[in-house]
Amino acid sequence: MASLPKRITKSSLKSFLDSFDNVLTDCDGVLWTGDDVIGKANTTLNHLQKLGKKVFLVTNNSTKSREDYVLKCEKLGFEIPSKEHIVSSGYVLAEYLRQQNFKKKVYVVGTPGMCKELENVGVSCFHVGGEQTEGNVLNMIADIKLDPEVGAVAVGFDPHFCFPKIMRAGSYLNNPECLFLATNTDERFPVANGPLVFPGTGCLVRCVETVAERPPIIMGKPSPKMFSVISEKNNLLPSRTLMIGDRSNTDILFGKNCGLHTLVVLSGVTSMSDLETWAASTDTEKHRLLADYYLEEIGDLLSLLNADKAE
Amino acid sequence: MASLPKRITKSSLKSFLDSFDNVLTDCDGVLWTGDDVIGKANTTLNHLQKLGKKVFLVTNNSTKSREDYVLKCEKLGFEIPSKEHIVSSGYVLAEYLRQQNFKKKVYVVGTPGMCKELENVGVSCFHVGGEQTEGNVLNMIADIKLDPEVGAVAVGFDPHFCFPKIMRAGSYLNNPECLFLATNTDERFPVANGPLVFPGTGCLVRCVETVAERPPIIMGKPSPKMFSVISEKNNLLPSRTLMIGDRSNTDILFGKNCGLHTLVVLSGVTSMSDLETWAASTDTEKHRLLADYYLEEIGDLLSLLNADKAE
Numbered sequence: 299m300a301s302l303p304k305r306i307t308k309s310s311l312k313s314f315l316d317s318f319d320n321v322l323t324d325c326d327g328v329l330w331t332g333d334d335v336i337g338k339a340n341t342t343l344n345h346l347q348k349l350g351k352k353v354f355l356v357t358n359n360s361t362k363s364r365e366d367y368v369l370k371c372e373k374l375g376f377e378i379p380s381k382e383h384i385v386s387s388g389y390v391l392a393e394y395l396r397q398q399n400f401k402k403k404v405y406v407v408g409t410p411g412m413c414k415e416l417e418n419v420g421v422s423c424f425h426v427g428g429e430q431t432e433g434n435v436l437n438m439i440a441d442i443k444l445d446p447e448v449g450a451v452a453v454g455f456d457p458h459f460c461f462p463k464i465m466r467a468g469s470y471l472n473n474p475e476c477l478f479l480a481t482n483t484d485e486r487f488p489v490a491n492g493p494l495v496f497p498g499t500g501c502l503v504r505c506v507e508t509v510a511e512r513p514p515i516i517m518g519k520p521s522p523k524m525f526s527v528i529s530e531k532n533n534l535l536p537s538r539t540l541m542i543g544d545r546s547n548t549d550i551l552f553g554k555n556c557g558l559h560t561l562v563v564l565s566g567v568t569s570m571s572d573l574e575t576w577a578a579s580t581d582t583e584k585h586r587l588l589a590d591y592y593l594e595e596i597g598d599l600l601s602l603l604n605a606d607k608a609e
Numbered sequence: 610m611a612s613l614p615k616r617i618t619k620s621s622l623k624s625f626l627d628s629f630d631n632v633l634t635d636c637d638g639v640l641w642t643g644d645d646v647i648g649k650a651n652t653t654l655n656h657l658q659k660l661g662k663k664v665f666l667v668t669n670n671s672t673k674s675r676e677d678y679v680l681k682c683e684k685l686g687f688e689i690p691s692k693e694h695i696v697s698s699g700y701v702l703a704e705y706l707r708q709q710n711f712k713k714k715v716y717v718v719g720t721p722g723m724c725k726e727l728e729n730v731g732v733s734c735f736h737v738g739g740e741q742t743e744g745n746v747l748n749m750i751a752d753i754k755l756d757p758e759v760g761a762v763a764v765g766f767d768p769h770f771c772f773p774k775i776m777r778a779g780s781y782l783n784n785p786e787c788l789f790l791a792t793n794t795d796e797r798f799p800v801a802n803g804p805l806v807f808p809g810t811g812c813l814v815r816c817v818e819t820v821a822e823r824p825p826i827i828m829g830k831p832s833p834k835m836f837s838v839i840s841e842k843n844n845l846l847p848s849r850t851l852m853i854g855d856r857s858n859t860d861i862l863f864g865k866n867c868g869l870h871t872l873v874v875l876s877g878v879t880s881m882s883d884l885e886t887w888a889a890s891t892d893t894e895k896h897r898l899l900a901d902y903y904l905e906e907i908g909d910l911l912s913l914l915n916a917d918k919a920e
Contacts, residue, residue: 457772489750494750495783497772507815508797
C-alpha cells in the first residue's frame with residue numbers, strides 16, 4: 299500500500315508554496331475544458347505569478363501553435379508573458395528536428411498548427427487535410443504518390459485521420475531511414491456532458507506504429523523531452539519546480555521522470571478512485587502515478603491563499 | 610536452434626500426401642495476389658480435390674461475403690464445391706454472434722460484405738461507408754448520434770476508416786456491456802511491384818482498442834475459432850488436416866493452435882530469412898512460427914505430383 303497524495307490544507311500551504319519557484323501546468327483538464335475556464339484557474343495562475351512564481355504551460359496537444367496558445371490564454375484571462383512560456387508537443391517535435399539538423403521534408407499526420415511549429419524552425423513539411431474517403435481501394439492506391447524528399451513522418455492529433463493517411467505514413471516508414479516521431483500517446487478524452495468519447499492522438503499513433511512495425515519517438519509527456527526544452531532556456535532546477543496535471547499517466551509520470559514536485563487535480567481524467575486503486579496496487583509502476591499532492595481543482599489553491607490572507 | 614521446415618521432395622511426397630484428408634488454405638499470398646492467381650495455385654488445388662482431399666479456404670479477409678468468394682474462385686479457375694468450403698473471418702464473426710443468440714444491433718467498422726454475413730444469420734447491423742472528413746472537430750461531434758440499440762462493435766478491414774468512425778466505435782464501447790469483436794489483427798500487406806505498404810485490419814483494431822481501453826475478441830487466424838466452425842460442420846480430424854499459409858504469425862500459428870499439419874509457402878509475407886531467424890532464436894514462441902513443411906509456392910506441389918506421375 300503506497301501513500302495517497304496529500305491534500306493541500308491551510309496549514310500546509312506555506313511550506314508547499316515555499317517548495318517551488320517554477321510551475322509547469324498542463325492545460326486541458328487543469329486550466330480549461332475546450333473553451334471554458336475550469337473554475338478560477340485563470341485568477342489562480344495569475345496570482346501564482348504575482349507571488350513570483352514562473353509559470354509554464356506544458357501541453358501534449360499539438361493542434362495549436364504557441365502563438366495560438368498565447369491568443370487563447372489572453373481570451374480566457376490567463377496572463378502569460380510570452381510564447382516562451384508555452385511548450386506544446388508540436389513545438390518540442392520541431393525543436394527535436396532542429397537539434398538533429400534535419401534537412402529533409404516531414405510528412406505530417408496532424409494539423410496546420412503542427413506544420414506552423416515546424417516551419418518556425420525552418421523544417422519543410424506538408425500535411426493533407428480533410429479528404430474524401432469514398433471510392434475503391436485500388437483507386438486509392440493509384441492516387442497515392444510518395445514524395446522522395448520525405449525523411450520523417452510525424453503523427454499528432456488529426457481529426458481528418460483516414461485510411462489513405464495510414465497508407466502514406468506506412469509507406470514512407472517502410473524505409474528504415476525515415477524518422478518516426480509522435481507528439482503523444484494520450485488515449486482518449488471525455489466529452490463534457492455527453493455519451494461521446496473523444497479519441498486521443500494515442501489511437502492514431504498505435505494505428506501507424508502497427509503498419510510501420512516499429513515504435514515512434516514520443517515528444518510529449520511523460521517523456522522528459524518537454525522539460526529539457528524549457529529548463530535549458532530558463533535554467534530551471536527540478537527540485538524547485540512543481541508540475542500540475544489531471545492525467546497521471548502523462549502529467550504526473552512526467553513530473554516524476556523529471557524529478558519535479560507533483561500536484562494532481564481531479565478536474566479532468568484522473569479520479570479519486572483511480573488514486574485509491576493505484577495506492578492499493580502491489581504493482582510499483584502504479585505507485586509512480588501517485589502525485590505528492592492533490593486538489594479537486596487548481597482554483598482551490600486560490601481559496602486556500604485567500605483564506606490564508608484573511609487570517 | 611529449432612528445425613527449419615522441411616522442403617517437400619519427390620521422395621517425401623507420398624508420405625506427405627498420405628498424412629492428411631483435409632486441406633485448409635489461406636487465400637491472399639497463397640492462391641492469389643489481388644486478382645492474379647499465384648503460379649498454378651488453381652490447378653494444384655483442383656488436383657488435390659481429384660486426389661480425394663477435402664479443401665477449405667480459410668481467410669482473415671472480411672471484405673467479401675462467402676458468396677463473393679465463390680464467384681471469385683470460379684473466375685480464377687478454382688473449383689470450390691460450395692460456399693460451405695469457404696470460411697472468412699466475417700462469416701466466423703456472424704456465426705459467433707448467432708451462437709451467442711445476440712439480439713441487438715452491430716455497429717460495423719468494415720465493408721458491405723461483412724454486413725451481408727451478419728444479415729445472413731439474422732443479425733441487424735449498419736456500417737457507414739466513405740464520408741467527408743473535412744470540417745472542424747466540434748461539427749463532427751455534433752453530427753454523431755449514437756444508436757441506443759447497438760450492443761456490439763465489429764472491426765474488420767475498412768478502406769473508409771476515419772476519425773468519426775473511431776469516435777463512434779469508442780463511444781459505443783464506453784458501455785462495458787457492448788461487445789467488442791474484430792475479424793483479425795494482420796498488420797500490413799505488401800503491394801505488388803511498388804513502394805506502397807497496404808495497412809491491414811490490425812492497424813484499425815489497435816486504433817479502436819486504444820480508444821476503447823480494452824482488447825477485442827479476435828475471430829480470425831491464429832484464433833482457433835475458424836477451425837471449430839468448419840470442423841463442427843464437417844467432422845474434421847485435426848491429425849488428418851493440413852493448413853497451408855504464407856503468413857506464419859496467423860496461418861501457421863493457427864495450424865499449431867488447432868493441432869494441424871502445417872505448410873508455409875514463400876509466395877507472400879513470410880520469407881526464408883524469417884524462417885532462419887526464428888529457427889536461430891532462443892525465444893520458443895518464435896519456434897511456434899515454424900511450419901512442418903515449406904515450398905516456394907503451392908504450385909510446386911503440382912510439379913512434384915507430375916514428376917511423381919512421370920516416373
